[in-house]
Amino acid sequence: MVKLIAQTACAGLLPKTIGSVTVTEVDAGQVTLIAPHKGQQKAVSAALKTSVGVGFPAPNRSVGTGPRTVWCGKEQALLIGAPCPSLAGAACVDHSDAWAIVQIDGADTVAVLARLTPIDLRANVFKRGHTARTLIGHMTGGITRLGAQSFEVMVMRSMAETLVHDLTQAAENIAARAQNAG
Template identity: 30%
Template structure:
């Protein structure tokens, strides 16, 4: 007997049936990102940070001293696990099923996020490639600036609906649209 397990995204009911063509301000949800938590062993912090930055197909997101999220939208968990296992002094665990990745982009992105974050997102302060753990819509999140007007937000799966709904509400006056990324 075979069991057919169908992957259903936690935000499926928030998006399916409501898709429209993206406006300049858009919230996209990544269906199957690969997200690992990575911790550096004592004394190996610099080496682990450098190895994460040098890795291809992987975007490191700073969480705190000796701690990162390793994010990929291009390769599978097995590939990332293999890559991370080659970093001396690093411990890691796959968090992909427990996290949701959303990207908010557009000319009004800072105005939208200013309603949800208590952090200065000015380009001189929070530059491209920067990331940090913070509260987003009253939920612990990791926020990264991935482009000129693009931010990625990683939240726990159990709070994704709440964060999604609040982001959409904060973006209403800026005609924020939503959808799954391709």
């Protein structure tokens, strides 16, 4: 029997610290895309809340910190970090290992992300628990605010290397500017 070695999406690429910014991979564990059928969203949310502890998120929001749900498109959300319960009123698709998810922390995090995405990341607009489907460089992906200087960025796994490359380049540019200014 061949013994296969499981590798995360950013294995060998992260963690990295550049200037004031640290980029680390998030090992999300089990991930499931949940798409409630027409008119079933409330029932699906209640069922999720009963079995996992978090409901179906409103558009552009994420719910929970342990097992959590993150909105990821019109009438769709990802359940992250928990096995998907049996949901009669929804289509559920296993997305485990399908996403490259990284966490970015540090004083210049917003400045770094602002180089890559067109959305408004200011704290009074994009608050903790807010999430957005948007562009990250040339890729479509998701950005979620975890804290004052902490964000999570996710793209499809095939683009993991590009994501790390783009974040690295943006962070190096910001760090260089800070160095020159000082």
